[in-house]
Amino acid sequence: MRATTLRVGNFSGFYGDRFDALREMLTGGEVDVLTGDYLAELTMLILARDRLGDPSAGYARTFLRQLEDTLGLAHERGVRIVTNAGGLNPAALADAVRALAARLGIPVRVAHVEGDDLTARYPGALAAHAYLGGFGIAACLREGADIVVTGRVTDAALVTGPAAAHFGWTPTDHDRLAGAVVAGHVLECGAQATGGNYAFFGEGGALRPGFPLAELHEDGSSVITKHPGTGGLVDVGTVTAQLLYETAGARYAGPDTTARLDTVRLTQEGPDRVRIDGVRGEAPPPALKVGINRLGGFRNEVVFVLTGLEIESKAALVRQQMRAALAESRPARVSWDLVRTDQPDAWTQETASALLRLVVRDPSQEKVGRVLGAAAVELALASYPGFHVMAPPGKGSPYGVFEDVYVPHGDVDHVAVLHDGRRVTVDPPHDTAVLDDVPEPELPDPLPEGPTTRAPLGLLAGARSGDKGGNANVGVWVRSDDAWRWLAHELTVERFRTLIPEARELPVTRHVLPRLRALNFLVEGILGEGVAAQARFDPQAKALGEWLRSRHLDIPEVLL
Structure with missing residues (x-):
C-alpha cells in the first residue's frame, strides 16, 4: 500500500x-x-x-x-x-x-x-x-x-x-x-x-x-x-x-x-x-531553457594597496602611470575599482588602507599577462609612497561567459x-502556455504617517539575493502586516535604485508577493556576462541583499 x-x-x-x-x-x-x-x-x-x-x-x-x-x-x-x-x-x-x-x-x-x-x-x-x-x-x-x-x-x-x-x-x-x-x-x-x-x-x-x-x-x-x-x-x-x-x-x-x-x-x-x-x-512554457557556457577569454588582475593619507591622489597616480602600458597593449576590457576600506586615524595598518583593483580581459592570455606582469610590477620603486600589491599578477586565467x-x-x-x-x-508536455505578465496585485493601505527614525532597512526586513546569468534578484520580506504596509509603498523601483547605485542605469523590475509579505527585484545586467566572468566584486550577487539591508531609510518608529 x-x-x-x-x-x-x-x-x-x-x-x-x-x-x-x-x-x-x-x-x-x-x-x-x-x-x-x-x-x-x-x-x-x-x-x-x-x-x-x-x-x-x-x-x-x-x-x-x-x-x-x-x-x-x-x-x-x-x-x-x-x-x-x-x-x-x-x-x-x-x-x-x-x-x-x-x-x-x-x-x-x-x-x-x-x-x-x-x-x-x-x-x-x-x-x-x-x-x-x-x-x-x-x-x-x-x-x-x-x-x-x-x-x-x-x-x-x-x-x-x-x-x-x-x-x-x-x-x-x-x-x-x-x-x-x-x-x-x-x-x-x-x-x-x-x-x-x-x-x-x-x-x-x-x-x-x-x-x-x-x-x-x-x-x-x-x-x-x-x-x-x-x-x-x-x-x-x-x-x-x-x-x-x-x-x-x-x-x-x-x-x-x-x-x-x-x-x-x-x-x-x-x-x-x-x-x-x-x-x-x-x-x-512551450520552450526549455538551455544554459550555454563558453570561454570568454583570459583575465588578469592586480590589487594595489593604498595606505594613509591622500588615497584619491595615490589612486590617480597609479592610473596615470599605467595609462601608457594599457594604451600600448590595448586589452579588450579594462576596469578600475577603488574600494575605500580605509579609516581615519586607524589603529591598524590594514584598516588604514584602501584597495585599488585593476582587472584586464582579452582573448589573448599573453596580452593580459604582459600588461600587468611587467607594467604593474615595474612601479614597485617608482610610484606612490608605501607602494605594495596584494599579490604579484600572474599570467592570466581563462574565464567563462554564460547565456x-x-x-x-x-x-x-x-x-x-x-x-x-x-x-x-519521456514525452514532452502536451499542454503548454506562453507566460504572460501577472498584473501587480492591489497594495495594502499605507501605514498612517507618524514620527520616523533614520535606520538600516535590515532592522525591519530580511533579504536574500542571487544570480541568474548576468542578472541578479533581491528578495525582501518583512514579518508583520504593518511592516508590509510600509514596505510595499516605500521600497519602489526608484527607491531601490537610490539605495543600490549600481542599478541606477539598469533595468529593474519589482514583483509584489503579498502572501509572503515580500518584494522581489530583478536587476538585469548587473553581473555582466555571468558569474564565471567575475565582472563584479561579488560576482554571484550573494551579498547584494545584505548591502540593501544595510542602507538607511526613514523608518516609522512604530515599527522599530
Missing part, C-alpha cells in the same frame, strides 16, 4: 557542500528519498573544463566518495537517492556507482537520465545543456531504481520526479506538481532553508544548521522540517527567504509546470515545521535509461 506521505530530504546544495550531510540525513531520522543538488551555472563550466582534459570526466566526483561510506546504510534503510551529480556525463557516473556497489558487494539498481546535452548544436560552446523536468527521474523510480543519476535538470525536478513516481501524478496535475516545485525549491540549497545564510541568523542555530526535509502529500502540499536535534531552525522566515532566492515574479516557470508563487501559503505548524499549501500551477537560450520541448530527447538498460523516452 502506498504511503500517504513521502519524506524527501536534501544532502547537498552545491558542489562542495558538507561532505558528511549524506550520512547525517541517513542516520538522523526517517526519510524515503534523499536528493543531492551539485549543479550551478559555474559548476557546469568547471565540469566542462574537467572533461576537456579527460573525456570520461564531467561529473561530481565527491558524490562517489560520499556514497562509498553510505551506500550500505542507504540500502539497509531502503532510502532512494536522486542526484544531478552526473553533470555533463551522467552515464559515466552511473557506471561508476555500479562499479562501487559491485566492489562493496551491495545490490543496488542504478538508472540515469540523459538528453540534456546539446553542446554539439552550439559551435564554440564548452557546455550547452537543457534544463529537463522530473518525469525522466519518475520513470526510473517507477521501474525500481534505487539510485537515479541525472545531468542538467531543474533543481526542483529532483523533488517533482520522486513525488510524481510515488503519487502517480501525470504531466497535467499542475497544482500538485507546482506544490512539489515549491517544496523542491525550498530544499534545493540545503541548509539555506534551515537557518544558513539567513538575514536574522542570530535567532537560532546558525553554527551548524541541519539539512532540510519535506513531508510531501498527494495533494501537493508539504511540511518543511529537519531531523530532530539538528542545528538551525525552520520557520516562516527561513522558508520565505529560500522561496525568494533566485526567483523573480509571481510565475516560477519550469519544464514540468509553472508554479504561482503568489498563491503560496506558509503556516508555522509547530517548532521547526512550516506547512506549504494553496500552491496553484499552470501549464509549463541562456530556449528551444521547443520536442527538440530535446529526454530519455530515462533504466537499471536494466532499457531506454524509455
Whole structure:
C-alpha cells in the first residue's frame, strides 16, 4: 500500500557542500528519498573544463566518495537517492556507482537520465545543456531504481520526479506538481532553508544548521522540517527567504509546470515545521531553457594597496602611470575599482588602507599577462609612497561567459535509461502556455504617517539575493502586516535604485508577493556576462541583499 506521505530530504546544495550531510540525513531520522543538488551555472563550466582534459570526466566526483561510506546504510534503510551529480556525463557516473556497489558487494539498481546535452548544436560552446523536468527521474523510480543519476535538470525536478513516481501524478496535475516545485525549491540549497545564510541568523542555530526535509502529500502540499536535534531552525522566515532566492515574479516557470508563487501559503505548524499549501500551477512554457557556457577569454588582475593619507591622489597616480602600458597593449576590457576600506586615524595598518583593483580581459592570455606582469610590477620603486600589491599578477586565467537560450520541448530527447538498460523516452508536455505578465496585485493601505527614525532597512526586513546569468534578484520580506504596509509603498523601483547605485542605469523590475509579505527585484545586467566572468566584486550577487539591508531609510518608529 502506498504511503500517504513521502519524506524527501536534501544532502547537498552545491558542489562542495558538507561532505558528511549524506550520512547525517541517513542516520538522523526517517526519510524515503534523499536528493543531492551539485549543479550551478559555474559548476557546469568547471565540469566542462574537467572533461576537456579527460573525456570520461564531467561529473561530481565527491558524490562517489560520499556514497562509498553510505551506500550500505542507504540500502539497509531502503532510502532512494536522486542526484544531478552526473553533470555533463551522467552515464559515466552511473557506471561508476555500479562499479562501487559491485566492489562493496551491495545490490543496488542504478538508472540515469540523459538528453540534456546539446553542446554539439552550439559551435564554440564548452557546455550547452537543457534544463529537463522530473518525469525522466519518475520513470526510473517507477521501474525500481534505487539510485537515479541525472545531468542538467531543474533543481526542483529532483523533488517533482520522486513525488510524481510515488503519487502517480501525470504531466497535467499542475497544482500538485507546482506544490512539489515549491517544496523542491525550498530544499534545493540545503541548509539555506534551515537557518544558513539567513538575514536574522542570530535567532537560532546558525553554527551548524541541519539539512532540510519535506513531508510531501498527494495533494501537493508539504511540511518543511529537519531531523530532530539538528542545528538551525525552520520557520516562516527561513522558508520565505529560500522561496525568494533566485526567483523573480509571481510565475516560477519550469519544464514540468509553472508554479504561482503568489498563491503560496506558509503556516508555522509547530517548532521547526512550516506547512506549504494553496500552491496553484499552470501549464509549463512551450520552450526549455538551455544554459550555454563558453570561454570568454583570459583575465588578469592586480590589487594595489593604498595606505594613509591622500588615497584619491595615490589612486590617480597609479592610473596615470599605467595609462601608457594599457594604451600600448590595448586589452579588450579594462576596469578600475577603488574600494575605500580605509579609516581615519586607524589603529591598524590594514584598516588604514584602501584597495585599488585593476582587472584586464582579452582573448589573448599573453596580452593580459604582459600588461600587468611587467607594467604593474615595474612601479614597485617608482610610484606612490608605501607602494605594495596584494599579490604579484600572474599570467592570466581563462574565464567563462554564460547565456541562456530556449528551444521547443520536442527538440530535446529526454530519455530515462533504466537499471536494466532499457531506454524509455519521456514525452514532452502536451499542454503548454506562453507566460504572460501577472498584473501587480492591489497594495495594502499605507501605514498612517507618524514620527520616523533614520535606520538600516535590515532592522525591519530580511533579504536574500542571487544570480541568474548576468542578472541578479533581491528578495525582501518583512514579518508583520504593518511592516508590509510600509514596505510595499516605500521600497519602489526608484527607491531601490537610490539605495543600490549600481542599478541606477539598469533595468529593474519589482514583483509584489503579498502572501509572503515580500518584494522581489530583478536587476538585469548587473553581473555582466555571468558569474564565471567575475565582472563584479561579488560576482554571484550573494551579498547584494545584505548591502540593501544595510542602507538607511526613514523608518516609522512604530515599527522599530
